[in-house]
Amino acid sequence: MMDQLFLAWRPFLDPINALHDVWWLLLLPMSILVSVIYKALRIPDLRRLPLEATMLTGQIVLGMLGLGLAIHIIAEIATHTSL
Numbered sequence: 001m002m003d004q005l006f007l008a009w010r011p012f013l014d015p016i017n018a019l020h021d022v023w024w025l026l027l028l029p030m031s032i033l034v035s036v037i038y039k040a041l042r043i044p045d046l047r048r049l050p051l052e053a054t055m056l057t058g059q060i061v062l063g064m065l066g067l068g069l070a071i072h073i074i075a076e077i078a079t080h081t082s083l
Contacts, residue, residue, distance in 0.1 A: 028061065037057040
């Protein structure tokens with residue numbers, strides 16, 4: 001009985017698809033959380049935390065968008081050229 005319970009869901013092989021269609025919307029909250037926690041540990045004066053976290057959040061989001069665009073361009077070039 002217990003074996004069948006564990007076979008029902010395999011986390012890495014059968015992920016839960018609750019947010020599968022809108023996974024990219026999680027980029028902003030994830031970036032904000034990472035920025036706030038990182039800057040809270042790194043800056044000596046917490047009065048600058050909102051500004052520093054906002055700047056780091058922008059850098060993370062723009063970096064991810066840039067990397068996504070670069071990968072998209074590489075994939076398009078690779079699929080349209082015969083190697």
